[in-house]
Amino acid sequence: xxxxxLQIRSLAVRYPAPHGQAAGAVQALSGVDLDxxxxxxxxxxxxxxxxxxxxxxxxxxxxxxxxxxxGSIRFHGDELVGMPLKRLNQIRGTRIAMxxxxxxxxxxxxxxxxxxxxxxxxVHGGLSRRDAGQRALxxxxxxxxxxxxxxxxQYPHExxxxxxxxxxxxxxLIAEPELILADEPTTALDVTVQAxxxxxxxxxxxxxxxxxxxxxxxxxxxxxxxxxxGVMRHGRIVEQAGCLALFERxxxxxxxxxxxxxxxxxxxx
Amino acid sequence: MNSPWRQRLHGHLGLLIAGSxxxxxxLASLIIPALSPYDYYTPQLELISxxxxxxxxxxLGTDPLGRDLLIRVLWGCRISLLIALLASLxxxxxxxxxxxxxxxxxxxxxxxxxxxxxxxxxxPFVPFVIVLTMxxxxxxxxxxxxxxxxxxxxxxxxxxxxxxxxxRREFIDAARVSGVHGARMIGRHIVPNLLGVxxxxxxxxxxxxxxxxxxxxxxxLGVRVPxxxxxxxxxxxxxxxxxxxxxxxxxxxxxxxxxxxxxxxGDGLRDLLDPRKHS
Amino acid sequence: xxxxxxxxxxxxxxLGVSYAVRHAGRQVRLRALDDVSFDLARxxxxxxxxxxxxxxxxxxxxLLRLIPADAGTVRLHPDIDLLGLRGAALRSxxxxxxxxxxxxxxxxxxxxxxxxxxxxxxxxxxxxxxxxQRRERVRLGLERVGLERAHLDRFPHQFSGGQxxxxxxxxxxxxxxxIVVCDEPLSSLDVSIKAxxxxxxxxxxxxxxxxxxxxxxxxxxxxxxCERVLVLYLGRVMEIARCDALFDRPRHPYTRALLRSVPIPxxxxxxxxxxxxxxxxxxxxxxxxxxxxxxxxxxxxxxxCAREVPLLRSIDGSEVxxxxxxxxxxxxx
Numbered sequence: 001x002x003x004x005x006l007q008i009r010s011l012a013v014r015y016p017a018p019h020g021q022a023a024g025a026v027q028a029l030s031g032v033d034l035d036x037x038x039x040x041x042x043x044x045x046x047x048x049x050x051x052x053x054x055x056x057x058x059x060x061x062x063x064x065x066x067x068x069x070x071g072s073i074r075f076h077g078d079e080l081v082g083m084p085l086k087r088l089n090q091i092r093g094t095r096i097a098m099x100x101x102x103x104x105x106x107x108x109x110x111x112x113x114x115x116x117x118x119x120x121x122x123v124h125g126g127l128s129r130r131d132a133g134q135r136a137l138x139x140x141x142x143x144x145x146x147x148x149x150x151x152x153x154q155y156p157h158e159x160x161x162x163x164x165x166x167x168x169x170x171x172x173l174i175a176e177p178e179l180i181l182a183d184e185p186t187t188a189l190d191v192t193v194q195a196x197x198x199x200x201x202x203x204x205x206x207x208x209x210x211x212x213x214x215x216x217x218x219x220x221x222x223x224x225x226x227x228x229x230g231v232m233r234h235g236r237i238v239e240q241a242g243c244l245a246l247f248e249r250x251x252x253x254x255x256x257x258x259x260x261x262x263x264x265x266x267x268x269x
Numbered sequence: 270m271n272s273p274w275r276q277r278l279h280g281h282l283g284l285l286i287a288g289s290x291x292x293x294x295x296l297a298s299l300i301i302p303a304l305s306p307y308d309y310y311t312p313q314l315e316l317i318s319x320x321x322x323x324x325x326x327x328x329l330g331t332d333p334l335g336r337d338l339l340i341r342v343l344w345g346c347r348i349s350l351l352i353a354l355l356a357s358l359x360x361x362x363x364x365x366x367x368x369x370x371x372x373x374x375x376x377x378x379x380x381x382x383x384x385x386x387x388x389x390x391x392x393p394f395v396p397f398v399i400v401l402t403m404x405x406x407x408x409x410x411x412x413x414x415x416x417x418x419x420x421x422x423x424x425x426x427x428x429x430x431x432x433x434x435x436x437r438r439e440f441i442d443a444a445r446v447s448g449v450h451g452a453r454m455i456g457r458h459i460v461p462n463l464l465g466v467x468x469x470x471x472x473x474x475x476x477x478x479x480x481x482x483x484x485x486x487x488x489x490l491g492v493r494v495p496x497x498x499x500x501x502x503x504x505x506x507x508x509x510x511x512x513x514x515x516x517x518x519x520x521x522x523x524x525x526x527x528x529x530x531x532x533x534x535g536d537g538l539r540d541l542l543d544p545r546k547h548s
Numbered sequence: 549x550x551x552x553x554x555x556x557x558x559x560x561x562x563l564g565v566s567y568a569v570r571h572a573g574r575q576v577r578l579r580a581l582d583d584v585s586f587d588l589a590r591x592x593x594x595x596x597x598x599x600x601x602x603x604x605x606x607x608x609x610x611l612l613r614l615i616p617a618d619a620g621t622v623r624l625h626p627d628i629d630l631l632g633l634r635g636a637a638l639r640s641x642x643x644x645x646x647x648x649x650x651x652x653x654x655x656x657x658x659x660x661x662x663x664x665x666x667x668x669x670x671x672x673x674x675x676x677x678x679x680x681q682r683r684e685r686v687r688l689g690l691e692r693v694g695l696e697r698a699h700l701d702r703f704p705h706q707f708s709g710g711q712x713x714x715x716x717x718x719x720x721x722x723x724x725x726x727i728v729v730c731d732e733p734l735s736s737l738d739v740s741i742k743a744x745x746x747x748x749x750x751x752x753x754x755x756x757x758x759x760x761x762x763x764x765x766x767x768x769x770x771x772x773x774c775e776r777v778l779v780l781y782l783g784r785v786m787e788i789a790r791c792d793a794l795f796d797r798p799r800h801p802y803t804r805a806l807l808r809s810v811p812i813p814x815x816x817x818x819x820x821x822x823x824x825x826x827x828x829x830x831x832x833x834x835x836x837x838x839x840x841x842x843x844x845x846x847x848x849x850x851x852x853c854a855r856e857v858p859l860l861r862s863i864d865g866s867e868v869x870x871x872x873x874x875x876x877x878x879x880x881x
Contacts, residue, residue: 047738160829161600190599191765195809195824217739220811224818244815261743262813263768266795439654442614447669447719448642457668461659 004035005211006059006179011071013054013063013235028054029235032071036179041205041212043226043243045219045258051235052215056181059213060098061088075179094124097172101184103164106171107156113140113167114152120175139170142207143200162193166200173204180205182214186221198224219262223247231255284537287530294527298346307337309344310495318513330515332505341497342520348498349527352412353479359417360478361471364424369459371425372432383429386422394419394481398490407493416481420474427470431463472535476528483524499524556587557625557759558611558727564619565603565610571834578833580606581783584620585860588727593753593760595774595791597767597806601830602780604763605650608731611761612647613638643673646725650732652712656704662715663700666690669722689718692755693748710741717752729761734769746772767810771795779803782833782841789866799868801846801876802826840871848872 011032017024029051036042044052057063059073059080073080075096080088100106108116117136121127127135133152140148143166156164165185172180185201186194202225205212216222222229222243229246231239231254239252250256302309307326313335321330321338329339371382398415405411435441436459444458479499485491486500487507497505499520506517565581581603588594598604609615611622613630622630624641633641646669649655656665666689670682677685687697693714704712713733720728730749734742746769753760753773764770770777770791777794779786779802787800798804805826812818828845831837837844843853852871860867863874870876 047740162829190830191767192599192805192809192824192826193829194811195826198811199824218811219813220818223813223815224811224821247813247815258739259813261740263742263746263766263772264813265768265771265807265810439649439651440657442609443647443649443655443716443719444657444668445614446612446642446647447723448639448672449668450639453672457660458657462657464659 005038005076006034006036006213007072007074008032008034008055008059009072009074011055011058011073012069013051013058014068014070015064016066016068027235028067029058032235032237034230034237034240036211036213038178039205039209039211040227041214041225043222043229044213044215044232045217045222045229046232047217049234050232052232053183054235056098056183056213056215059181060092060096061085090124093120093177094175095177096179096181097175097177099165099168099172099180099182099185101187103161103168103188104156106168107164109156112153112155113159117152117167117171117174120171124175135174136170139174140167142173142204143167143170144196145170161189162196165189165193165197169197169200169204173208173210176208177210179211179213182212184216185214187216187218194221201225219247219259220264231258281537281541283533284541287533287537290526291530291534294346294523294530295350298343298350302340302343302347305337305340307340309336309341309497312336318509318516320513320515321519329519330513332516333509333513338515338519341502342499342523345497345499345502345520346523346527348409348492348496349479349482349500349524352409352416352482352498353475356413356416356420356478356482357471357475359413360419360421360474361424361467363417364421365428365460365463365467367421368425368428368430369432369455369463372429373436373455373459375433375436379429383426386425389419390422392419395488398485402490407490409492409496412482412485412491415485416478419481420478424467424470424474427466428463431466432459435459435462469535469539472531472538475535476531479524479528479531499527554590555625557590557592558588558630559623560587560611560620561585561623562620563607563610563617563622565606565615565617567615569834576834579783579836580833581610581617584780584783584785586778586785586788588759588761590726590759591757592776593758593762593774595770595777596761596763596780597765597770597777598780599765599806599830601782601833603783604765604780605731606783607780608647608729608761608763611729612645639673643669643723644725645727645729646720646723648713648716648720648728648730648733651736652709652714652716652733653704653707655716656712658704661701661703662707665704666700666715666719666722669719673723685722689722692721692752693718708741709737710745713737713745714748717748721752721756724756725758727759727761729763731763732765734764734766742766742769749773767807779806782831782836784841785860785867785869786842787866787868787870788860789868793864793866799863799866799873799877800842800870801848802842805845840869848876 011029013029015026015028032055034055044055046052058069061080063069069081071081075091114133114136117139118129118132121132121135122129137148137152140152145151145163145166151159151163159167186197189197198221201212214225226243229241229243230237231252233254239246239250239255241251246255247259250259313331316327316331316335318333319327319331321328327337327339329342332338332341367382371379401411401415441458444454449458482491482498483500483503486498487504492498492501502520503517503524506520510517563581563584564579566577566579568575569578584607586594596604596607606615610617617631624630624644628641630641663686666686667682670677670685690697690699695711695714695718707715734745737745750773752758762770762773774791776788776790778788779800781802786802787794787798789799794803795807798807808825826845831841831844839854839856840858843849846853850872856871858869858871860869
């Protein structure tokens with residue numbers, strides 16, 4: 001069996017309490033094992049506090065400085081934990097990209113869209129300003145932003161929430177990453193816009209063959225996009241299965257209760 | 270050992286020290302004159318302007334009329350602190366009510382009230398006090414009124430700003446839906462949520478007030494002889510600076526310490542109260 | 549709006565709300581709600597759904613007189629002009645009409661203990677009650693929402709989102725109102741807590757025979773709680789229908805698209821969904837499209853839709869604001 005694109009073994013993350021007390025420390029993750037194969041979509045579901053965001057932050061080395069991390073995260077066989085910053089920066093943004101929940105926090109409010117989009121191809125790809133700008137426009141078209149030339153010259157606050165999310169997806173994909181990490185990418189969006197963004201993610205995945213590690217609390221999104229699903233609770237993965245298998249034959253009690261609590265629309269047969 | 274108290278004050282050592290020093294000065298000014306054999310008004314013409322002597326009676330020396338300087342300075346502290354605290358109290362009460370009502374009411378009321386503040390701001394303080402002194406003579410209570418009348422303006426402005434942003438918060442809407450309005454809204458919901466800001470600015474108002482008073486006394490307005498405030502002591506000391514420096518240095522040092530401590534206290538309170546709200 | 553039914557508890561007619569904003573350096577008026585009309589019958593729960601810019605929160609605030617309406621009327625049974633009330637008259641009506649807010653913790657005064665917060669509506673709106681009676685009601689109110697006496701002495705920040713929402717519900721019910729407006733009460737809650745709070749609302753609704761206006765973007769919860777549903781888009785009413793009718797046979801193109809956009813936790817159904825039901829973005833409320841505001845995204849739009857604003861009309865028991873509602877029926881999606 002070929003090696004997985006991303007291999008996580010025994011990942012543990014601990015946030016110490018303020019002023020070095022014993023009580024009050026938070027074990028965000030304990031003993032997490034996870035694989036993501038090339039081109040597949042793994043959905044991570046759980047409620048808030050389950051640790052799902054901590055996994056994404058650990059992969060990219062974005063945990064706060066006081067966090068204690070243990071275990072191994074291998075990307076293409078290379079160990080990311082403890083990797084020197086210089087090498088990590090070559091991987092972050094180019095081979096592994098992230099889409100955040102709130103586009104405004106990822107976008108620089110003082111930079112035009114085109115400048116932000118061109119940053120990665122210029123810095124990492126060594127493209128000239130013109131070529132990077134051209135690439136940026138292509139990406140804006142790929143994410144179906146209407147009037148891309150006009151929008152490119154605007155600032156983030158001039159765009160709607162859905163459009164900002166598209167820009168963020170464009171930024172994530174512009175360097176053609178092999179792995180995309182998405183942290184609740186549609187939670188802040190209206191339901192009709194969410195449907196568009198999910199469709200877009202699906203389409204882009206098929207086109208580029210990138211793998212997607214999608215973190216969400218919404219089982220409906222997971223049902224639509226994920227090939228395999230991991231259920232998280234209190235920092236542990238309680239169940240991992242193929243998408244259909246998880247929904248039809250949930251093994252763990254927590255998975256069952258999550259499925260039962262999930263509100264579903266009663267649609268006519 | 271990391272008790273909860275220790276944690277809270279961690280990094281707020283300055284606050285603790287400033288607070289303690291002020292307490293000490295206040296207590297000293299109350300207790301020591303009662304215990305001392307000397308008073309602040311009886312002249313002793315055989316002991317004019319003696320420098321500080323750590324052995325015989327007068328620890329800090331005597332003033333031009335032979336009165337014990339330590340006692341004079343402590344009495345000066347009493348007066349200065351009294352004026353400062355009372356005047357600050359007046360200005361805080363008036364300023365908070367004015368600002369809270371203006372901010373919450375909005376519209377014409379707000380405009381009218383704040384334009385009044387603007388007009389009062391432009392009144393020159395010193396001529397104002399001089400006019401008051403001409404009308405009513407040199408009275409101590411005049412100092413309270415004069416200073417209080419001026420220092421409430423800053424607080425009013427700040428409180429109004431806070432009230433404006435508080436007005437938009439969801440719990441104010443919830444209170445309105447419960448029928449709360451007018452005095453109850455301002456008293457139970459607006460003002461208590463401003464207190465953090467008010468305490469900070471009130472504490473920082475005190476040094477300003479003390480300096481105002483000192484300045485007034487220095488100009489010859491304010492306290493009447495034989496009573497002394499730190500300001501009047503400094504004025505007296507300044508005129509005799511060359512020959513008897515202790516007459517200037519002692520009250521000046523005490524005044525500077527008090528002001529320094531209040532500023533430290535205000536800054537410390539600001540650190541203590543504000544970030545907790547955001548954590 | 550049948551003439552044989554008893555008089556509705558609440559009647560909104562042509563309700564309009566706008567407010568002044570700065571746009572491109574000028575003062576303009578933004579129409580948040582336009583020509584909104586609906587009825588609320590006794591013991592009925594009316595759901596109000598819509599996305600951003602739909603005006604649903606504005607509607608809640610306008611009904612509770614937190615913001616001014618600049619058009620239309622709202623009549624409270626038997627003959628009270630809700631929008632025209634002032635001062636003491638308005639306050640006396642507040643004991644009939646209450647609200648549950650979106651963020652339970654933010655809706656509580658951080659400096660007030662819960663016990664006082666719960667007593668406050670009684671103090672202000674029912675001053676004839678004695679202290680003992682008030683405290684008794686508070687105790688009962690807490691029990692009803694599943695909280696304990698010990699909680700009375702605590703401050704809002706000591707509670708979780710779900711608990712704070714329970715407190716909000718208890719507070720709203722203190723004065724025994726006839727109508728409770730819930731402004732997105734589930735939005736800030738975790739999935740498992742949502743289910744608990746929804747169940748609690750259901751129970752209270754039945755036990756106290758409440759009339760509710762339930763505002764949400766969460767369609768499954770609306771389906772569970774409401775008898776009738778009103779769909780808002782860009783401040784205008786698109787459709788009003790009985791709950792089962794709306795979810796089984798949505799008549800307005802927007803309603804159809806909305807329902808088909810909701811993610812379904814069933815891979816077999818969800819996988820089959822290839823294209824998003826609705827393209828385009830919600831237009832800006834500052835420059836709403838002419839005629840039917842939905843036409844820019846509607847797959848069935850024709851010329852008439854740009855010229856004429858479609859009025860709400862009755863089709864088989866539902867109210868629909870669409871020129872082509874009957875034709876669309878026949879088109880399979």
